[in-house]
């Protein structure tokens with residue numbers, strides 16, 4: 332697990348699995364944690380790592396309902412998880428799905444986990460909307476297309492945008508069940524002015540990006556969607572996002588359109 336301060340009031344922790352990010356944002360002495368790392372030892376260390384930098388989250392947020400972003404309560408079992416209304420609906424419609432997906436990933440990676448994941452009482456949040464943090468407000472923006480649900484979280488006073496599974500420098504666009512190219516495109520269009528106004532963009536997987544790097548990825552991702560929509564069997568995949576999962580994701584995307 333790596334921790335990087337992208338601002339005195341924003342710290343990004345990156346999991347060793349899938350480079351999944353968790354971002355803590357602070358206003359005064361209040362903090363929120365968005366998304367989560369994966370491995371049990373990362374989750375166990377998280378309160379200490381954040382605490383050493385003076386971040387003590389009083390609430391958790393998840394950008395969307397995929398299990399890898401929902402593990403915050405394994406680090407902070409007493410905190411509630413705030414999610415977009417769409418995410419709350421999705422999670423209620425498929426009870427136990429996140430837990431099953433977590434168990435499957437754990438089994439695949441031989442990971443032992445002492446505690447089962449309990450999501451507790453989810454706090455559904457209206458998106459678009461605003462959420463008070465100290466004397467400031469986080470902006471919640473719809474971000475669907477990767478899945479049926481999703482929100483991007485902007486801390487306008489810091490210029491930090493946490494966008495969920497978009498604009499990744501390590502993963503190509505992924506259209507999962509429930510997602511769609513049209514919704515993905517709408518999200519990219521919605522994100523563009525937010526990215527243009529931001530100092531730092533934190534994707535769900537990968538590295539915190541500066542504005543220009545994020546805008547370049549946004550353009551590449553649009554081109555990838557164009558190629559996917561044309562039904563190209565092997566669309567030119569955005570360069571440098573080089574993991575072997577790229578072809579797998581690409582094949583899944585084509586199937587999803589099928």
Ligand SMILES: [Zn+2]
Nearest residue numbers: 397399496535
């Ligand atoms: Zn993800």
